[in-house]
Amino acid sequence: MLDDRFGNRLTTRSSTARDAYIDGVDRFLAAEHGVEDAFNAAIAADEQFALAYVGLARSHQIFGHVREAANAIDAARSRAKGLTDREASHVNALGSLIDGEVCIAYKEIRNHLNEYPRDAMVAQTCAGVFGLIGFSGQPGRVAEQLAFTTMLLSHYGDDWWFLGQHAFAQVEAGQIGPAKETIERSLAGNPRNAHGAHNRSHIFYEAGETRAGYDYINEWRRSYNKGGALHCHISWHVALWALELGDYEIMWEIIDTDVSPGSASGPPLNVLTDNAAFLYRAELAGLDIPLHRWKSISNYAIDNFPNTGTAFVDVHAALAHAMAGNREVLDKIISGAKGPAENIVRAIAEAFAAIAEENWVKASDRLTAIISDQERIGGSSAQRDLIEYALVDALVKQGRSNEANLLLTTRRPLKLQAHAVSGLGVRARS
Numbered sequence: 001m002l003d004d005r006f007g008n009r010l011t012t013r014s015s016t017a018r019d020a021y022i023d024g025v026d027r028f029l030a031a032e033h034g035v036e037d038a039f040n041a042a043i044a045a046d047e048q049f050a051l052a053y054v055g056l057a058r059s060h061q062i063f064g065h066v067r068e069a070a071n072a073i074d075a076a077r078s079r080a081k082g083l084t085d086r087e088a089s090h091v092n093a094l095g096s097l098i099d100g101e102v103c104i105a106y107k108e109i110r111n112h113l114n115e116y117p118r119d120a121m122v123a124q125t126c127a128g129v130f131g132l133i134g135f136s137g138q139p140g141r142v143a144e145q146l147a148f149t150t151m152l153l154s155h156y157g158d159d160w161w162f163l164g165q166h167a168f169a170q171v172e173a174g175q176i177g178p179a180k181e182t183i184e185r186s187l188a189g190n191p192r193n194a195h196g197a198h199n200r201s202h203i204f205y206e207a208g209e210t211r212a213g214y215d216y217i218n219e220w221r222r223s224y225n226k227g228g229a230l231h232c233h234i235s236w237h238v239a240l241w242a243l244e245l246g247d248y249e250i251m252w253e254i255i256d257t258d259v260s261p262g263s264a265s266g267p268p269l270n271v272l273t274d275n276a277a278f279l280y281r282a283e284l285a286g287l288d289i290p291l292h293r294w295k296s297i298s299n300y301a302i303d304n305f306p307n308t309g310t311a312f313v314d315v316h317a318a319l320a321h322a323m324a325g326n327r328e329v330l331d332k333i334i335s336g337a338k339g340p341a342e343n344i345v346r347a348i349a350e351a352f353a354a355i356a357e358e359n360w361v362k363a364s365d366r367l368t369a370i371i372s373d374q375e376r377i378g379g380s381s382a383q384r385d386l387i388e389y390a391l392v393d394a395l396v397k398q399g400r401s402n403e404a405n406l407l408l409t410t411r412r413p414l415k416l417q418a419h420a421v422s423g424l425g426v427r428a429r430s
Contacts (some may be wrong), residue, residue: 002356006118017045029161031194033227052080064268107209117155127165135378137340160189194230208414214241232266236274261300268304286422298324311341312378318349322356341376364394396423
């Protein structure tokens with residue numbers, strides 16, 4: 001038997017399979033392209049290598065390939081005989097996640113990590129704002145995220161992947177200074193880690209360093225393969241900063257080339273949420289958004305997310321449907337909201353419906369009621385600024401600019417001068 005990069009035993013006698021598996025894991029953890037090729041190479045070298053099938057299943061799951069993910073995890077389960085206890089638990093826990101048994105999977109994953117904290121492919125499921133903690137819908141999930149990475153800190157040392165995740169948890173909890181130190185250590189270990197570069201962008205954003213953030217991530221992404229899982233989202237960051245800087249030509253070029261449906265390469269979740277969020281933030285900043293862009297995102301949401309249940313997705317789908325005038329589908333989200341954050345989703349969806357109807361009083365009432373709990377929908381602080389700015393805009397539209405300024409001053413003070421809402425600053429129209 002051989003070991004992986006984290007010192008975990010692997011049930012394979014093939015060093016070729018082991019090396020390909022390590023490559024696949026590192027590519028997965030860094031959001032590089034070629035993840036599936038690497039895991040398939042491991043399988044080709046050892047057809048009985050169960051964990052390689054699990055890695056392949058997780059990659060398919062991230063990109064929304066449901067059938068392929070199910071087939072790969074079934075293949076892993078059929079090869080579970082003779083595995084170590086750690087590997088059997090790995091297959092079981094990640095199998096539950098791929099089956100969609102999220103609550104069961106979370107318990108199994110936490111139990112697994114108590115025994116095997118350096119099993120990075122399992123730990124990864126709870127890291128980041130799109131992980132099981134980030135999407136839990138529970139109050140206090142930002143604090144829980146930081147507690148999770150802090151718990152594992154002593155087990156990973158200077159590992160580039162883990163430090164990148166810990167830095168993200170730190171910055172989301174408001175620890176900008178410590179997060180900057182942590183991410184620099186991470187990037188020193190692997191400068192081409194897309195998650196690390198992405199998380200560095202969030203630190204620039206939260207520190208209000210617009211030009212520095214734009215220059216950094218725009219240059220970094222030039223050599224990032226479009227097949228990488230974060231290509232769409234990193235492009236979104238660049239476009240968002242281009243919007244703030246007034247570089248509209250570059251902004252639309254990035255959106256049309258790397259973010260919009262049909263041109264973006266990345267998980268459907270990112271394609272939907274990044275496009276809906278960007279279009280609305282551009283509109284809030286004073287740009288005119290053609291209706292066809294909203295209809296494109298609304299149709300994409302219908303095709304890729306026909307059912308409710310993931311709060312972050314549901315909120316952005318509701319926004320797209322509202323702005324596209326697709327009230328019938330929007331009403332299905334309102335009436336069919338479910339999950340731990342269903343009350344938050346319903347209120348935000350109703351607010352977006354009111355915004356589309358220019359009923360600013362109703363919109364501000366709905367958003368005010370949930371603004372202190374909006375972290376429960378998931379996503380990063382940067383992504384949830386969408387909700388903050390929507391409320392600010394609804395207040396401005398009612399002539400309540402003093403309240404709008406107070407809201408930003410108390411909740412997002414570094415964003416007060418970002419000219420994110422046209423009523424609080426002068427912006428040119430595209």
